[in-house]
Amino acid sequence: MKKILLAGMCAVMAAVTLASCSGGNKNDIWDWESEPKAEGRGVTLNVYNWGEYISDGSEGSLDVNAAFTHITGIDVNYKMFDTNESMYALISAGAADYDVIIPSDYMIGKMANEGLLAELNFDNIPNFKYIDPQFRNMSYDPENKYTVPYLWGTVCIFYNKTMVDEADLDQGWDLLWNEKYSGNILMFDNQRDAFAIALKKLGYSMNTTNKAELDEAAAELKKQKPLLQGYVMDQIYDKMGNDEAALGPYYAGDASIMATENENIGFLIPEEGTNKFVDAMCIPKSSEHKAEAEEYINFMCRTEIALANADFVCYATPHTEAKKLLDPEISENPIYYPSNEVLDKAELFIAYPDEINKYMDSLWMDLKK
Amino acid sequence: MTKHKIASLPFAVWMLIFTILPLGMVIWFAFTDSKGTFTFDNILKIADFSETFLISILLGALATLICLVMAYPVAFIISRTGERVQQTLVMLTMMPMWMNFLLRTYAWMSILEDKGFINQFLGLLGMEPIHMINTRFAVVVGMVYNFLPFMIIPLYSVMVKIDKSIIEAAEDLGSNGFQVFRRILLPLSAPGIVTGITMVFVPAVSTFVISKLLGGGKEWLIGDFIENYFIGTAKDYNIGSALSLVLMVLILLCMAVTGLVDRDEEKGGIGG
Incomplete structure (x- = not known):
């Protein structure tokens, strides 16, 4: 038992120390x-x-x-x-x-x-x-x-080259709804990021304040839920690293960690456009x-x-x-x-008014019940 | 008498600041809206969470039961060993708690995954893999693992005080193993059982993170919702407090039931 725990600990620590990219x-x-x-x-x-x-x-x-x-x-x-x-x-x-x-x-x-x-x-x-x-x-x-901006990045889809067909890679965000990969798909456990993907999939802005569009996005997420292995944040390193899951969206800057964990991991930024984020001081x-x-x-x-x-x-x-x-x-x-082509299509999140925030909260928590 | 009162003063102050006052705040928030006016709305909204409450309580109760069944013999065996060995065994029981709770739960993720340690081991034996991760089963396993020491320790501390000669006397008078357990051990260890149940059930019902890490985050438990209302995206102290308050009342009810059973147990033990 202790050995297993130790192994678990080592896995976590490895994820931490491999964080540097070169x-x-x-x-x-x-x-x-x-x-x-x-x-x-x-x-x-x-x-x-x-x-x-x-x-x-x-x-x-x-x-x-x-x-x-x-x-x-x-x-x-x-x-x-x-x-x-x-x-x-x-x-x-x-x-x-x-x-x-x-x-x-x-x-x-x-x-x-x-x-x-x-x-x-x-x-x-x-x-x-x-x-x-x-x-x-x-x-x-x-x-x-x-x-003063500190670092920035985009959201991409990480996929396992041995588990995902190359022919499917042009599906964009729909890839995360592909029934072929049922049980092997991961999704953001973070409402803003999850809704952004569903909204983009539907062709809407990820900053929409239109409740009908948000409802549609929530319906997409509900449709996706049975196909998911789980909603994750940091756990994605472990799941993708161990071939436990086939694909999932995450922050592109973490590609280096993913690649060191598992050499079969590829990255793609969907054509429909993605989220660009800036963290600032x-x-x-x-x-x-x-x-x-x-x-x-x-x-x-x-x-x-x-x-x-x-x-x-x-x-x-x-x-x-x-x-x-x-x-x-x-x-x-x-x-x-x-490339600029990708960045031109990428959207930066805008702060939602309280009312829309609350609305999204309730949709998200409904999804989690 | 006054000396005792003075000695208890620090604890009384502590209780006032860190238990009574926060409890008052929870009640205050639960019955007001964001502007501070009195309302029942928050409590009424709890109805939306009834299924979550039910699942949380059921999973918590199941984990508590498993802990009790596993911990009882362990605690008894520890309590019957020599003093030296006892110290070591108690320390071993506590040892997992020296490691961070999150890290331990993360480790369980690696153990239960489809390609995790257990399934790799089964694979070596040529057996079919068992799907465990991201299920309610995995959540209960996480609860049992994390809270088991809280059951063993109170049971052990009660059992170690049970005089060996009482058990021997019962055996001399012709009681079989079950009778000794039913009429001597069980009644005498009842206080430990109640403490253990409290110490496991309360954190298990209100736990968060375990369901996210081991349950795949598809089905939040009540603790996850409360967390989301306090430090998550849906910052709303009023509904969060209402949820906490209802949870506290439900836990108190469950404990009251346990207490009743316990009293019956003691009566039955001594009288019959």
Whole structure:
């Protein structure tokens, strides 16, 4: 029994350590330890980011937070969340005093609308100049007052080449409804992502506020449910890695983890268009160390740091210089950096009004009963 | 008397802040709407979840029953061993809990999958694979595994106090194994049974995550809905609180029934 548990643990740990996308040499990006060490300033920044979403020193990578403390003398208390919603629940309840948070597009829009975000002083963030203009003034922050983009990506379908017929690959999102793969299909366990796919399959916008269209999408999801092996998030690494499932949608940036877990995994971005997402750095209004938080954001936009993060996490960077320095195997890979043709058809999530959110909640929970 | 009162003060304060006050908040949220006006709407909406409540309670009760059946002999055997061995065995019982709950449940995913450890083993023996993952069966297995120690420990701590000579006396007077169990062991270990049932049933009924990881997330249990209302997408403390409140009342009812059975048990044991 203990052996089995150990094996289980090893599997989980393997998934964690394989997260870096290219091997070794990452410490060469910047030898920050030989820079002069700043004196402690007695300030601790609380940073709240997605799990596995920063170059953290594991696998010989650059330890971004340690480097920041070394260079600036500001301590970092780094915490991780697993969904935008759990992060939002904490911040909106005033239950935590975070100084830098990195939510996704639609959540940023929602938080900005609710007055939860502080306006940034871009004089303190000169490295913003490196951010690709394509990623400024995004729909979630049209005047670019609150955010500095961190990483972005798209949603793709992962499939097992030995289990899915090549001839079926042009079916687009319908592939996830193909009865041939009944019992071997995985689906997002996250309502916004799941609805987006159903809406795209029907040819609607994934930002629709038309309740009839949402009803149709819910009906599609109900139709899909009996074909599914399950609704998953992180578990997809395990399920796809062990040939347990044949296909499922997930974030393209995680392709490297999938590929290391199982060499038979292929990726495709459906023709109908997909979801493009941007995760951006913001400062909650409640922060008591706004200037230091801006220093942190600026640090994250240093070319070396942006490069280290893009290299380690494998999601796409909006940092022009870092992208140039990135291993071409990543920066020229259409799964990580899709062509403009794909991006033109991709949609960014827009924050839903409360009424539509509630409506989608009820449809989703109906599906789960 | 006053000394005792002063000594219990820290606990009283603790209870007030972390039990009474939150309970009051749950009741408050359950009976108000988002603007804070009194309403029964949240409680009425619970009717939509009646099937989920039923499934959650049934699965929780089944897991509790399996835990009881498995834990009872184990606890008895542990309680009859030497002191040294007892310490080791109790520690071994607790040991899985040193590992994170999520990690353990993840491990069970790998064990129960179609190409998981069990089916690989069956394959080696030339047997057909059994489909277990993403079923209610897998959810119950996850509950039993995670909560079994909570049944063994209270049973053990009651049984270890049962005087060996009482059992010997019964045997000397001609009781067979079943009679010893029925008329000596069972009544004397009843408090442990009730504690064990409480400690397993309550977390099992309200569990979340297990159903998502082992059940495939296709059928949420009541704990998953409550989670979704508090920290999930559907942030709505009012309905979430109403669900929690109804769950608490249902659990209390179930416990009251167990308590009644227990009292009968004791009476039967001593009287008959």
